[in-house]
């Protein structure tokens with residue numbers, strides 16, 4: 001039982017306890033029951049409904065698994081492109097509004113499983129929205145933090161792959177990291193983490209970004225068939241958490257209306273947080289606001 005369904009269960013128990021202490025089974029001797037009590041009960045029911053939408057439902061999980069099998073049986077054309085910007089990859093919000101999307105990757109693995117508390121605390125203090133792209137290995141390493149973040153409405157949880165591999169139908173590599181090399185490997189890289197996130201949070205991610213952000217165009221098509229849009233960026237905010245504070249500020253201030261910025265939340269020793277603080281405050285002063293990807297169409 002996941003944490004959320006546990007919460008739902010608790011609500012139901014509370015509601016049942018409330019019922020038995022206030023009224024008889026038939027309700028005949030319940031004349032004392034006043035409107036206020038009814039209001040409380042109604043409110044509790046609404047909360048239960050809201051939470052149940054996020055509950056882990058076996059049918060929904062089965063649907064995801066069925067979809068993976070279906071897509072595995074499809075025949076795709078060979079790919080010819082391999083980069084961060086192949087056909088089908090989204091890099092901007094389709095709008096002229098002065099809005100920016102911050103996308104924070106959490107890569108996991110031996111050197112990528114940290115948590116930048118300074119960065120996230122700043123976003124929470126300033127009420128800044130962000131989309132968090134988490135890798136399965138990071139979820140395992142930072143499970144409690146992950147669960148806490150998944151319950152904060154400032155953040156959405158998105159899919160950053162299972163083993164942090166570039167996606168390709170044939171063997172390729174990016175930044176020295178070997179890609180997937182078959183259709184089923186592509187599907188596993190996407191869907192194992194998709195199911196992991198669903199099992200933990202009851203929410204199915206809508207967006208995918210691979211480890212290294214490299215793809216061939218066939219993988220992008222496969223991700224879309226699995227129900228995910230592939231999202232990269234038009235602003236490289238922290239160069240894989242290698243930029244100095246000054247570089248982060250300089251790059252982030254290049255954001256335009258509808259920009260998608262890539263940053264990292266898994267490298268607490270980097271200068272990302274310090275740079276983001278200065279850049280975000282400056283962008284707010286310029287009249288920008290920060291939105292979730294799902295608030296706009298992407299292109």
Ligand SMILES: [Zn+2]
Nearest residue numbers: 105107211212
């Ligand atoms: Zn990554």
